[in-house]
Amino acid sequence: MEALATNKEENSTCMIGDRSTSDVVVRLRTQEGRDDWLYCHSEVLVKNCKYFADRLSESWPTCQILDSRNCVDVYCQELDFNYHVNLIRLLYVVIDGSVDDLWHGVRNALGILQVAVELGCPQIITACVNYLEAATWEEAEEEEILKIVPRLGLQAEPVLARLQPVNKSAIISIFVSALRFATSSPPPLMNDLKCSTQEQLEYMITEDDDAPLLTADDNIKHEVKECVNRLFSRFNSSLIALSCDSMESLSEAGNIQLFQSYLTDLAWICQILSKLDIMRELVEHWFDASEKIVKVLEQGSSTIEVIEIKLRAIEVTSKVLEAIGYGTVILPTVKRLQVMKAWLPFVRVTKPLIDSATINCENAVMLKIDGELWQSLESSFVSIILALPSGDQAEVLTEWLGNEYIKYPDLSEAFEVWCYRSKVAKRRLSLIGDEHVVTNAI
Numbered sequence: 001m002e003a004l005a006t007n008k009e010e011n012s013t014c015m016i017g018d019r020s021t022s023d024v025v026v027r028l029r030t031q032e033g034r035d036d037w038l039y040c041h042s043e044v045l046v047k048n049c050k051y052f053a054d055r056l057s058e059s060w061p062t063c064q065i066l067d068s069r070n071c072v073d074v075y076c077q078e079l080d081f082n083y084h085v086n087l088i089r090l091l092y093v094v095i096d097g098s099v100d101d102l103w104h105g106v107r108n109a110l111g112i113l114q115v116a117v118e119l120g121c122p123q124i125i126t127a128c129v130n131y132l133e134a135a136t137w138e139e140a141e142e143e144e145i146l147k148i149v150p151r152l153g154l155q156a157e158p159v160l161a162r163l164q165p166v167n168k169s170a171i172i173s174i175f176v177s178a179l180r181f182a183t184s185s186p187p188p189l190m191n192d193l194k195c196s197t198q199e200q201l202e203y204m205i206t207e208d209d210d211a212p213l214l215t216a217d218d219n220i221k222h223e224v225k226e227c228v229n230r231l232f233s234r235f236n237s238s239l240i241a242l243s244c245d246s247m248e249s250l251s252e253a254g255n256i257q258l259f260q261s262y263l264t265d266l267a268w269i270c271q272i273l274s275k276l277d278i279m280r281e282l283v284e285h286w287f288d289a290s291e292k293i294v295k296v297l298e299q300g301s302s303t304i305e306v307i308e309i310k311l312r313a314i315e316v317t318s319k320v321l322e323a324i325g326y327g328t329v330i331l332p333t334v335k336r337l338q339v340m341k342a343w344l345p346f347v348r349v350t351k352p353l354i355d356s357a358t359i360n361c362e363n364a365v366m367l368k369i370d371g372e373l374w375q376s377l378e379s380s381f382v383s384i385i386l387a388l389p390s391g392d393q394a395e396v397l398t399e400w401l402g403n404e405y406i407k408y409p410d411l412s413e414a415f416e417v418w419c420y421r422s423k424v425a426k427r428r429l430s431l432i433g434d435e436h437v438v439t440n441a442i
Helices: 002-013 042-048 050-055 078-090 106-119 122-134 139-152 154-163 168-182 188-204 218-244 256-276 280-298 304-325 333-360 373-386 390-401 412-441
Strands: 024-029 035-040 071-075
Touching: 024 042, 024 078, 035 042, 035 078, 042 050, 050 071, 050 106, 078 106, 106 122, 106 139, 106 154, 122 154, 139 154, 168 188, 168 218, 168 256, 188 256, 218 256, 218 280, 256 280, 256 304, 280 304, 280 333, 304 333, 304 373, 333 373, 333 390, 373 390, 373 412, 390 412
Parallel strands: 024 071
Antiparallel strands: 024 035
16 A cells, blocks of 8 residues: 555656656657657656666666667557557556546557557556456457457456357357247337347357357257247147137237237247257147148238238248258158148238238338248249149149139149159159069069
8 A cells, every 4th residue: 555655646746748857758759750759757667667667777788878868769650659658648647447537448448558568567458458358349349359469468368258269058058048038928028139039049050151159969959849849839829719719800819919929939930940950840830730720810801910920820831831842851641731732722812912912001011021932932832742642743733723823822843743744654664664574584
């Protein structure tokens, strides 16, 4: 405490630039020819800075040369000039952690820190590090810190603490907590927070310029499945309640907002399940509930709210059919045919309603449609049809060719493949039979 009080007293009696009491001049010089003189006091410089302590000591080689102890040159880059001036001014300020407004922002503190490390000013280094470690960084400032601080050695390392990789257990904990919240049903006022959480969960497991933050193991996949099961259980309860009110239209139902929220969450969770290759649970849940979902949705009128609900259901269906159509989830023929027959009529009738609402309705902004949704659905229908037995294909295509909504989905590709396969079927099978006879004869 006595040393601190003494230091405060000394510094209070010395003022930078006071020529009447100054006993040393610090010349800041740049390669561009700038040469500024700062009138300083050796007692302040020596006490707080190793560079000046060395230059003003008796052991410095040129200390006996005339005026060498009265003038100390400091060479710097033009870009760093102001940082050197600020550092010398700070040598006159007691840095004991009680003053927080000395740095004038992150960039200035970072510049001063570089000079303090270069000239050996431990007290200022500590104060700069403490400030930078606690301050809020903008993205550009963070990039600058990453370029500069690692070069400054161990004394500056605390600044990088918030940028260090997190251990796996911490990542898993936050992922699981976020997932449980993202698949919950919080009050409507928390919807923005919930959407933000969902976005970050997708980011955590997405491979972009960097590897995913989290690689899912069996335990994580199990947790995700449990969240899906709980979400679908709530959705199914809402669906049953709507099904029971058979005399009431969907637009008049009391829990329409909750039902829509569940559909939105299911559409989102498909993104997570697809990335983790665990779509089967949702596909099976959706298959079991498809007929009931379609029945409830068909009760709805053409209000924008009901059309939006239908769109959300189609978004989930698109992901489910994509998983089935491309073999991500394997279902037997009967189930594939059943799920397609449940959703194909609904989609072909609902698409014109959505297209019309998007064009004509003032609230069309509510209908956030992925531009690839309809194309993806059409491709999935074609893939599922082409994987059915030829007789079932013929049944589906016959119904399509006689339907007024023949334009969408366009099953021309499936029709072309069916025609080709049917025409060459006898020849192909006869060739297979001939090969079988030859093989047996050999």
